[in-house]
Amino acid sequence: MTYCYLFEAKSIQSYLFKTGKLKDVIAASERLDVLVDDNNSVLIEVLEQLGYSHNLADKEARGEIKFLRCKGAAFFAYSNDKAPLQALRNIWTLTVLQLFPGLEFCDALVYGEDGPDKETNEPSKALQNAIKLGQQRLAADRNQAKVNLPLAPAIAEVSQRTGNAQVPTSKLARFAPKEEVEFERLDLDTDLHRQAYELMNLKHQGALQGKYSPNEQKYTYPIDLENDFDFSTEQNAHSGKQNDERKDIALVHIDGNGLGIILRKLNKALKDADESVYANAYRTFSEGLAAATQKAAQAATQLVADYGQTNNRLAMRPLVLGGDDVTLLIRADLALPWSEKFCEVFKQTSKEALASTVKVIKQYGDAEVTKDIKDYLSASGGVLFQKAGHPFTNSHHLVEGLCEKAKRLTKQIDNNVGPAALSFLRLSNTATQHVEQVIKQNVTVTLEELEKLTTALPAYLVEPHSHYPCLADLYHLFDVCTQPSTPMTMSKWRQLLTHLSLGDMAEATRIYARALTLAKGKKSELEDAFNQLSKSQNDTTWYWQQDGEWFSPLSDLMVLERFYFKPVDAVEAQ
Known part of the structure; x- marks a missing residue:
């Protein structure tokens, strides 16, 4: 027993x-x-x-x-x-x-x-x-x-922020300005957090932030988004944007795919194996997965060290790193590059970590267990762009919802271990609803011709796969739209979006058709870029039908216009 x-x-x-x-x-x-x-x-x-x-x-x-x-x-x-x-x-x-x-x-x-x-x-x-x-x-x-x-x-x-019972504020928790401590009512959890903030010296160090730091370097991370976080970028500085305009930040949440499948196969393969073999395999898998996640996070953070560092302080704030989950706040223009890099490296590090586990499964499992087994895991996630001053109380619900949308695309392609995917959304105001309601309110328009059109795709694959949209194709489309001789400039796309929001599909179609009529040799390049992204067989170009619904990437292009960043561009700029 x-x-x-x-x-x-x-x-x-x-x-x-x-x-x-x-x-x-x-x-x-x-x-x-x-x-x-x-x-x-x-x-x-x-x-x-x-x-x-x-x-x-x-x-x-x-x-x-x-x-x-x-x-x-x-x-x-x-x-x-x-x-x-x-x-x-x-x-x-x-x-x-x-x-x-x-x-x-x-x-x-x-x-x-x-x-x-x-x-x-x-x-x-x-x-x-x-x-x-x-x-x-x-x-x-x-x-x-x-x-x-x-x-x-x-x-x-009760605590005004959480609704939990108020407790007397402890001496260690009184590190905040006097007026804040005097009027803020703390519950017991918050009071303990404030005590730890002082005792653990979290202003300058932390075990979690050390796990993100690449190459065993000692970096510091901001604790005050208004004063310590560096929002400056080459793009912002070049365009002369003011401080308040560029205080955009992103909340990133990424979760692994296929973890449960590997564990189920491990349990089936070792159902009657010796206790020590089972325990060692299970623990090796657990520790290897944690190490793979940490290595991927460190590799992605190297991008921030290269392009988002000021006086050894990185423009990001680690929040969670456990198992196959990561959550962090990061400068908006670095969010998608960080997430892509994490997903790419995690696929490789998970393969190294799973080597012994897959070997044990193949050694002890029968043909049914070893069928279709993959020697790696993937990761999918969500990226929520918002102002740094907006409250984060409900943001985690939204970014988790975006992560679920990305994972749905992953499972749609392969219910075993599908490819990595990312879903992103930009909010200009605060929201407390479910992510589907937020998408409906912010990037969905009602049209007589199509009933409704969502101007952002549900998710993008990190690497190209079959006929599904991927980030590389979106980036290519954005590059085409920002060329000097493009028939549809970003300002024209914004004008088109404005008419869509008013329900005027006819005027939106006229703007696009007029631009293509006046185009000089760039018409086919723009249409080819849309077709490359949509892989669609529809006659239309800038919007198409997918799973019975109409989609267009126009809002995603607006996000890229504000936050697009290529590491190679930064190197050339330097």
Whole structure:
């Protein structure tokens, strides 16, 4: 009989952005980063207090408590005895509730025995049965309502930003200006974040930001978007834009594709393998995936070090790096290049990290398990452009929605491990609705001829694949539209968009047709660029039908006009 204890924090993005203040986001992300991931983590301290031997720091070590996974604010532990895991559960949940009162989490303590799998009736070992049952219990626990302490009844003072019960502001949390501390009511979570902000010296350092820094260089990251963040670019300086006009920032969220597929294949291949083989394979996969994500983040951050650095400070702010997830704030013109670079490098680093896992699956799995297995993972994400002064309280919901749109395109192409994709959107005002409603309000127009036309594509592939739109084709179209002799300049496209927003499709069509009539040798180049992007068989050029809906990339071209950046161009400029 084998006992397993599984713990997983959930709704981390919502927890980070709860107050909408950057200093609280920074403190919460740095605190969560040392929850389970590091040799100096909170989990290590809890295990030392328990007094049980373990293999958290060294997977080869023997111990009463062994770990299969310990990354990304989650861990799976197992033991041949229930007592160590029961003690761990008791003190660990108490610790999390004290350090992170508002953090949602789920956990499960289960046991398994050698015997047939209850669903497939195939032979399975005790540890494998326990892990499968534990994951089912975790899924069930996610739907259970949790009570957060301290409670906030009707007669209690509440935090104005979060709605949680107010607590007396601690001395360490009083680092803000006197007038802010005097009038701001803090809940317990925020107060703890403010304490950590001072104690951990997050103004100048942080374990999480070190994970993003490439080549072991010590870079600093801004903590004040209004005063410390460098928004200047060659493009802005050349066009003479004022400071307030160029304070655009992007929130990036990227998530891996195919993780669940690999884990399911691993579980099937090793369902009746020796316990040590299964545990080692699972842990190797977990640690390798975390390393692959970190390497990809560092490679992408090198772009910022090259083109967005001022006095060793980078124009970005890391927020999350755990498992196959990354979230960060970054200067707007660097957001798409950073995201593309991350996706490209992650495909390579994940291949290196998965080598041993794929080898084990092929060694132990049958033909059905090894069928169509891929030796790499991909990543898809969302990029939300907005003003730096806009609140981030709801931005994470929008960028997660954009990420889901990109992942839908990835799964549409290949439900196994599809190609990397990115979805992006620019907002000029704040929004609290679901991403689909935001898209409907901002980039969808109602027309009598087409019913509705969305002037931004749902997502773009990072690398060309078959007949699907990719970023390279969008960049090519933008280059064609910005050539001096182009028949449709960006100002004409803006004029066309204005008529579309008024529902005047006839005038929009006339503007385009008139421009092509006056074109001198550039008509075919523009049409070819549109056809290369759309891969469409329609007679129309600048808009086309896709999955029963009408789309056009005109709003995406407007985003590129404001934020287009090529690293090679920056080198030439220097």
